[in-house]
Amino acid sequence: MTSPLRLCVRRSPAPDAEGAATLVTLRLPSDIACVEEAVELVVRHCLAGHETTRKTRFRLQVCLSEALSNAILRGNREEQDKWVDVRAELFTDVIRVYVTDEGTGFDPASVPEPIRPEQLDELGGRGLFLIRKLVDAVHFNSQGNSICMMLRRP
């Protein structure tokens, strides 16, 4: 069976990402069944050739999974004609990962923190909170359909 994922890995130099030694891009359909494989592929390429702690791998896995599921479920609303693009810029000391969907975007400032006692029983609403806690910096584009997550390599 052909994988629905389109992976393109470009090694140094990456002409459209100044200073990045490696650029990894991946395009996946709006299908949550693809998330696990996409996370595995991107993490493997992001960490290749670098000494990596278990914690860094874990943080990258969780945050990528969160961002991809948000993009597929909330951004693209699982519409089959929409895609999710992952772009990872790899520097010596930093990994910067962009996840972009084709949705209309959202206001990240409007998402409440899900840790108040009365909210503990809620089934959802923890994804963005976890990303913010696990990476070193998070940014969104002005439309709110593209997240940039930055992790420092230890």
Place this chain on the structure above:
Amino acid sequence: MGFSQSRDASGVTVVKVDGQLIVGNRQELKDLVFTALDKGERRILIDFSQTGYIDSSGLGALVSISKRVREAGGELRLSGLNEDLRSLFELTKLDTLFAIAETPQQALSSF
């Protein structure tokens, strides 16, 4: 990768999560536990000793399972969370919602 279910000698339903518990497979875990509840099982242990990572959808599935077990008058325990997995529960304060044991053996003896 996936879930395996067994029943220990004392009658506790033990579900092991092998690999990831994420958006793509959370429903499978819920279905598995809900089916056990429907069959009358009331003591459930979910073991994460072989789990790589959990995302917020996986955490949400565990909250959903916790509610159903409570509504059925049952008991739910979690075990085998490594330091990284445990940190997810602590960050989200879900460590206050679940009974978490270090090992499956400790969890089984706590029922």
